[in-house]
Amino acid sequence: MALTSPPLPVSKHDKVIPGYHFVCAVLAIAEPRGVSVHKLLRGTGIFDDAITPNLRVSGKQLIALIGNVQSYCKAKDASFLIGKHLANALLNHEFSSIKDAGSLTQVIRLVTTQRWLCLPLVSFARYEVNENSLWVARDAMGCSKIWPFVMQISLSMLVAFAKASSKTRLPFHFGMTASRPRNIEDFETYLGLRLNFNAPFMSLMLPKGSVLAPFERGNVGGEAQHGSFVEPEIGTHTSSDATLSILDKVRLLTEHNLHASLPDAAAEFSMSAATFKRKLKEHEYSYRALTEEVRREQAIVLLAMKKLNNEQSASEMAFSDLPNFRRAVKRLTGHTPSELRAL
Incomplete structure (x- = not known):
């Protein structure tokens, strides 16, 4: 099919x-x-x-x-x-x-x-x-x-x-x-x-x-024992965008350019800023909500899970100065960086 x-x-x-x-x-x-x-x-x-x-x-x-x-x-x-x-x-x-x-x-x-x-x-x-x-x-x-x-x-x-x-x-x-x-x-x-x-x-x-280990019936090369694993021919897409929704795409843009503005993102979709805002509203989101969701996610992973220090985390999140980084983390997560590392 x-x-x-x-x-x-x-x-x-x-x-x-x-x-x-x-x-x-x-x-x-x-x-x-x-x-x-x-x-x-x-x-x-x-x-x-x-x-x-x-x-x-x-x-x-x-x-x-x-x-x-x-x-x-x-x-x-x-x-x-x-x-x-x-x-x-x-x-x-x-x-x-x-x-x-x-x-x-x-x-x-x-x-x-x-x-x-x-x-x-x-x-x-x-x-x-x-x-x-x-x-x-x-x-x-x-x-x-x-x-x-x-x-x-x-x-x-x-x-x-x-x-x-x-x-x-x-x-x-x-x-x-x-x-x-x-x-x-x-x-x-x-x-x-x-x-x-x-x-x-x-x-x-x-x-x-x-994630990486072959299943017991698989050989060292990771192929199924009888070579019978074949991805079903149900799609012809090679571009990664083929598996993206609009919300997925906006999040990816945010990850690749953490300081992209709403007009910047709208331009990626060949839309005016007003049309882009309406499109996101149809999906129950605003541009700010999507970008803050991504940055909150990053802050929690970097600080609460990886336990990186402030300098490392600020660099990963593209902050050039630590005071702005600390204020942003507090606003996004409700916790200071040190509180997140202690979780």
């Missing part, structure tokens, strides 16, 4: 997401729990007779669908069940070769390059922290209030992918911004016991060895 090239980058309104498996996963979990198809599809612009393998939906439609599930399906583990069901559907179809991946690196590459199939609403920023690889989750489409529910779906799916390929449960550590929930057993069942609540951001972390 070949996908047509989406606009670059993808907006919340672009119908480029292969929605069949996602919609079917939602229906499979919600309907047996008493939620009608009519309720689930209400306000989404998705019609039941259009739910075919060729279905394409937008981020806005998918957000509306997930919002309905969260509102009407009272099962506390619904998000995790949807994620697991979605993973199983993809493993039986487009992602069947993931079971033969020789290492987690291959799994990550597949999931990243084909993110519109499995992670249309989420993107990840990767950091190397001491002996660990850290992936910080970012809202790719403006999920707003349903963001925690979306993340639970996504993490459950990723754990299922990793387990299918490694044939074991890898030592993931998960960071959750919410307080410890009453249904902690559901989190432990689907994600494992290494859970950190009240975290500064949604994240998952693995020891670098687990």
